[in-house]
Amino acid sequence: MLPESLLVRLRDARHVCVLTGAGVSAESGVPTFRDAQQGLWAQYDPMELATPEAFQRDPELVWRWYRWRRELVSRAEPNAGHRALAELQDLVPRLTLVTQNVDGLHQRAGSQDVIEFHGNLFSNHCFARCNDDHPVDRDDAKVPVCPDCGASVRPGVVWFGEGIPEEALNASFAAAADCDVFLSVGTSSIVYPAAGLGTIAYESGAMTIEVNPNPTEQSGTFTSTLRGNAAVILPKLIELLAH
Ligand code: BJW
Numbered sequence: 001m002l003p004e005s006l007l008v009r010l011r012d013a014r015h016v017c018v019l020t021g022a023g024v025s026a027e028s029g030v031p032t033f034r035d036a037q038q039g040l041w042a043q044y045d046p047m048e049l050a051t052p053e054a055f056q057r058d059p060e061l062v063w064r065w066y067r068w069r070r071e072l073v074s075r076a077e078p079n080a081g082h083r084a085l086a087e088l089q090d091l092v093p094r095l096t097l098v099t100q101n102v103d104g105l106h107q108r109a110g111s112q113d114v115i116e117f118h119g120n121l122f123s124n125h126c127f128a129r130c131n132d133d134h135p136v137d138r139d140d141a142k143v144p145v146c147p148d149c150g151a152s153v154r155p156g157v158v159w160f161g162e163g164i165p166e167e168a169l170n171a172s173f174a175a176a177a178d179c180d181v182f183l184s185v186g187t188s189s190i191v192y193p194a195a196g197l198g199t200i201a202y203e204s205g206a207m208t209i210e211v212n213p214n215p216t217e218q219s220g221t222f223t224s225t226l227r228g229n230a231a232v233i234l235p236k237l238i239e240l241l242a243h
Contacts (some may be wrong), residue, residue, distance in 0.1 A: 002240060003224055005224075006237075007240055009180065015093070015175070016088065016092045016094070016096070016182075017096045017178075017183070017206075018184075020106070020185045022211060023118075024079075025076070025186075026186065028079045028082070029072060031072075044065070054159075060142065066155045067139065070122060077106050079105075079193075080234070081229075081231040084235045085097060085165075085185075088241075091205075094136070096113075096175035098175065099115065112114045115171055116206060117164055118235070119158045120157065125154065125156060127146075128146065130146060130149040164193060166189075169193065175208075176200040176201040176204070199221060202222075209221045210222040211228070
């Protein structure tokens with residue numbers, strides 16, 4: 001059951017900000033980071049592969065992991081949760097969609113102007129950062145080499161210890177501070193600075209809602225929590241909002 005107060009706030013909202021995490025893509029068959037991993041890569045901790053140190057130590061291993069994920073995501077389709085968020089952009093005066101996901105499924109579902117907080121799985125750049133503005137369009141089986149400086153080419157995602165792309169960071173912080181309703185969907189709310197956006201929104205007077213089947217470390221800080229899968233809760237929310 002969705003609280004009436006949430007629907008009232010959503011109907012009156014001037015600006016809705018949504019932060020999504022890996023849980024939104026779970027029902028598309030894309031594994032989350034901290035839920036149990038299965039199959040080929042079960043022996044590896046994703047957290048230990050998503051660092052510059054891991055790439056420095058064993059670039060081939062990290063490159064293979066990202067190639068595997070690219071293949072997996074290429075076969076995946078957006079689910080009802082992605083589609084509901086694409087519909088939401090037509091139901092409210094202003095929507096800012098910030099995603100920590102690197103899979104591009106929101107865009108494939110029809111969401112526009114998505115802020116990619118942690119980059120994109122399908123882009124690459126030089127590990128030595130000699131030429132950040134010129135993406136290296138390669139998906140070789142082996143780690144490609146930067147045509148400009150000869151350093152290794154790496155996936156265009158944000159690893160632990162790396163800064164968030166400045167434009168994405170500024171736009172997300174501004175949206176969190178400006179919105180009337182903030183939805184945090186399918187994220188464990190552990191990784192900063194993304195995990196701080198809900199607090200910024202709350203302290204700026206927004207109603208903040210967490211959509212997740214499981215409690216998170218930050219559940220207590222939200223105005224309200226909706227327990228369930230994104231692909232079930234979000235379409236219900238859209239249906240109620242549209243009628
Ligand atoms: C469902 C579901 C369904 C399942 N429906 N839901 C402040 C305090 C402490 C530490 C720090 C801090 N500020 C910065 C840090 C350090 C660090 C950090 O946060 N560490 C924490 C672990 C403590 N942050 C950084 O390093 C960031 N950089 C930075 O801050 O730069 C400045 C700086 C530099 C140097 C030092 C300090 C500061 C960068 C973070 C980059 C994160 N990168 C990754 C990999 C991206 C590339 C890739 O995809 O490979 O991003 S890690 C991984 O975690 C990925 C995700 O985007 C991110 C968040 O994970 P997410 O999406 O929440 O997934 P899960 O698996 O954790 O949760 C899934 C949830 O879904 C669960 O809750 C399920 O219940 C739920 N669920 N099914 C709805 N059907």
